Structure formats: structure tokens, C-alpha cells
Amino acid sequence: MTSPPSLVPRHDDDPPAVAGRLSPLRVGFVLLDQFTLAAFGGLIDALRLAADHGGRSRQIHASWTVMSLDGTPRRASCGVVISDSAPLLDPAQFDYIAVCGGNDYLNEHQPPALLDYLRRAAAGRARLIGVCTGTFAIAQAGLAARRTVCIHWNVLEAFQAQFPTLNAVTDKLFVDEGDLLSCAGSTAAIDLGLYLVTRHCGAAKANQAVRHMMLQGMRPPSLPQPHFFADLASVTDARVHQAVHFMEQRLDDPPSMEAVARYVGCSSRQLERAFGATLGIAPAAFQRQLRTHYACWMLENSPRSITEIAFDCGFSDAAHFSREFRNAFALSPRQYRSERLAARKTTIIATS
Numbered sequence: 515m516t517s518p519p520s521l522v523p524r525h526d527d528d529p530p531a532v533a534g535r536l537s538p539l540r541v542g543f544v545l546l547d548q549f550t551l552a553a554f555g556g557l558i559d560a561l562r563l564a565a566d567h568g569g570r571s572r573q574i575h576a577s578w579t580v581m582s583l584d585g586t587p588r589r590a591s592c593g594v595v596i597s598d599s600a601p602l603l604d605p606a607q608f609d610y611i612a613v614c615g616g617n618d619y620l621n622e623h624q625p626p627a628l629l630d631y632l633r634r635a636a637a638g639r640a641r642l643i644g645v646c647t648g649t650f651a652i653a654q655a656g657l658a659a660r661r662t663v664c665i666h667w668n669v670l671e672a673f674q675a676q677f678p679t680l681n682a683v684t685d686k687l688f689v690d691e692g693d694l695l696s697c698a699g700s701t702a703a704i705d706l707g708l709y710l711v712t713r714h715c716g717a718a719k720a721n722q723a724v725r726h727m728m729l730q731g732m733r734p735p736s737l738p739q740p741h742f743f744a745d746l747a748s749v750t751d752a753r754v755h756q757a758v759h760f761m762e763q764r765l766d767d768p769p770s771m772e773a774v775a776r777y778v779g780c781s782s783r784q785l786e787r788a789f790g791a792t793l794g795i796a797p798a799a800f801q802r803q804l805r806t807h808y809a810c811w812m813l814e815n816s817p818r819s820i821t822e823i824a825f826d827c828g829f830s831d832a833a834h835f836s837r838e839f840r841n842a843f844a845l846s847p848r849q850y851r852s853e854r855l856a857a858r859k860t861t862i863i864a865t866s
Contacts, residue, residue: 537565539576539714542608542640544628545588545596546651548617553646553703554590557612560707563723564715575715579603583628591617602628605635610695610710613648619669622654622676629655636693643706646699653677663696664689667739671755674747688735698739708732737815749792753778757785761801765808768828771798806842809835813851814858820847 541561543554558578563569565576582588585601605611613632632655636642644652649663650673658680665673667684674682687702688695688709697706709732712720724731746755756778760769774797775782789797805827812823824835824847839847 537577540608541578541610543580544613545582546615548591549614550616550646551590553699554614556704557707563726564711564719602631605640611635612643614645615647619647619650644696649696661691666698705733814854
């Protein structure tokens with residue numbers, strides 16, 4: 515990727531009002547080691563498709579520069595290498611500095627030069643964006659205090675362990691705190707990109723990108739992440755954490771308790787005792803809770819049919835799903851969906 519000049523070059527078919535001027539949205543991307551390619555690609559492509567007409571990728575209405583510490587290559591978590599990146603440039607030339615993280619979030623000692631750069635950007639006019647686990651680096655720089663940050667549910671425990679005094683949420687796709695934006699990552703980065711395009715370039719440009727990306731539309735930041743994870747902040751038994759993590763990753767294909775025990779490295783009986791001592795529930799019952807709570811989220815936030823949701827949550831068929839759901843909530847899945855959607859509609863009417 516070639517770094518663009520600070521001024522947008524003139525093209526013969528550029529609108530006269532735009533040619534030769536700074537684009538209204540300028541984003542500098544800082545790639546960290548093992549960054550998540552989907553989140554980085556989704557955000558930068560939302561800008562690219564809004565920047566020009568016909569998907570021609572000229573940096574007219576939006577511009578971007580890909581950077582890394584010392585301009586060295588960066589390898590994504592999937593193994594793809596971005597070799598052509600700029601060194602960290604003056605943050606004053608950008609509206610936003612997007613820090614793109616990934617699998618390096620357990621690194622509690624990011625390079626001092628990177629943290630100093632982020633502090634310099636925050637002290638100037640550039641707003642910071644934490645993309646995926648890029649928020650970890652921003653927090654390490656001491657720039658997330660007294661702000662709410664959006665974290666992917668899968669790394670919430672790690673974030674809370676590193677930054678116990680910060681307010682991290684997983685009930686949103688992204689959060690805008692004015693000078694700091696944070697994004698859960700993955701496809702939520704597309705929604706964040708469209709949000710920025712709408713703000714700086716207008717809804718027409720955002721809709722242009724939506725059409726190119728074959729999306730149904732931009733999801734609002736308040737849309738919750740799928741809440742199929744468990745809050746184990748008070749649990750210290752590592753075996754329980756490992757077992758629950760394994761269950762979370764296989765909601766659509768629930769493992770047997772014997773398989774869970776083998777994954778953890780203990781006997782089924784030891785696993786039963788660990789769950790009973792820490793959570794007061796058997797591991798099989800806990801797994802059912804995870805699946806039914808994920809089903810609640812799907813019923814409220816997904817247009818998928820009851821049968822499709824049943825399979826997504828690991829139930830053999832819709833009848834099995836309905837029995838388990840009714841046992842848990844004293845409602846059928848259809849009744850639950852109707853009540854929740856009606857309550858949401860009432861809330862929207864009351865606040866409008």
C-alpha cells in the first residue's frame with residue numbers, strides 16, 4: 515500500500531470543489547503485530563468505497579495512510595503481511611488515528627515509541643480509534659480513563675485483568691466518546707467506518723459504500739454483540755474458565771462433558787466438583803444456560819427463523835429447542851420474540 519500525499523491529487527473528472535483540497539475524512543491506520551485482517555480491511559474498505567465513485571478507489575472524499583512503528587512490515591493474525599507501510603507520521607495531518615490490534619492483546623508492554631505517539635496524537639487534534647484489540651494499546655498509553663470503551667466479548671476478561679479500573683462494555687458494536695472511539699472488531703469495523711463516512715462525507719457517500727459492500731445497511735452502534743459468553747470475573751478456578759471458553763466456542767455443536775473434561779485436562783468428576791464449588795451448577799446445566807441465553811439474543815436481534823436459531827444454538831430440532839426454552843423462561847421462543855420486539859417498539863415510541 516502506498517502512502518498518499520497530504521493533498522488529494524487532481525483527476526480530470528474530479529468535482530471542481532474537491533480537486534486539490536484535503537479530503538473531509540483523513541484516517542491514519544497504525545498496524546500492531548498480529549492485527550486482525552477482517553477488522554482492518556472492513557474499516558479501510560468502507561472508506562475506500564465512499565471515497566470515489568464506481569469503486570475506483572481514488573482518495574477524493576476520504577483518504578487513508580497505513581503506518582507501523584518504524585515503517586516495518588506487520589503480519590496479520592492470519593499470516594498475511596503488509597509490507598508497504600509508512601512510519602508513524604505527524605498525527606496532526608489526520609482526523610483519526612486508528613490503532614488496529616489483534617492477537618497481541620496479551621502484550622502488556624507495547625513499545626514506548628508507540629505509546630508516546632498515541633499520547634501525542636491525543637494531545638493534538640486527532641481522535642483515536644481502537645479497532646479490535648487496538649484499544650488495549652490506547653489504554654496502556656493512559657488515554658482511556660473516565661471513558662467507556664467497547665471490547666469484543668472474547669477478550670473482555672483479559673481487558674479487565676489488565677485495566678481493572680476502566681469501564682469496558684460488550685453490549686455495543688462500537689462506542690464514540692468524542693476523542694476516543696472503540697470498536698469490537700470483526701464486521702463491527704465496517705459499521706464504524708460507515709458511521710465516520712456519514713459524519714464527515716454525508717449519508718449519500720455512506721450508502722454508496724453500503725451498496726458496493728452488498729450490505730443491508732449500517733448497523734447502529736447500540737446493537738449488542740451476541741451475548742453468549744459468561745461473566746466469570748469472580749471465578750478463580752482456571753479449569754472452569756477453560757471449560758466455559760470451550761463451551762462458548764461450540765454453541766452450535768455442543769461437546770460432551772467428557773470432551774470438555776479432556777480439553778481441560780481433568781476427570782469428569784473433578785469438573786463437576788469445580789463447577790459446583792464456583793458456580794453452584796453442573797457443567798451440563800451451565801452449557802444449556804449458555805445456549806438458551808444465546809437463543810434469547812438471536813430471537814431479539816436476528817431475523818432468522820425459529821428452526822434456524824434452534825440449529826445455531828445446538829438443538830436437534832425446533833421442538834427440542836422449544837422445550838428447553840420453555841423450561842428456562844416459561845415462554846415459547848415465538849412468544850419471547852414477540853414480547854421483546856413489542857417492548858423495544860414501545861421504548862422507541864416513548865423516547866422519540
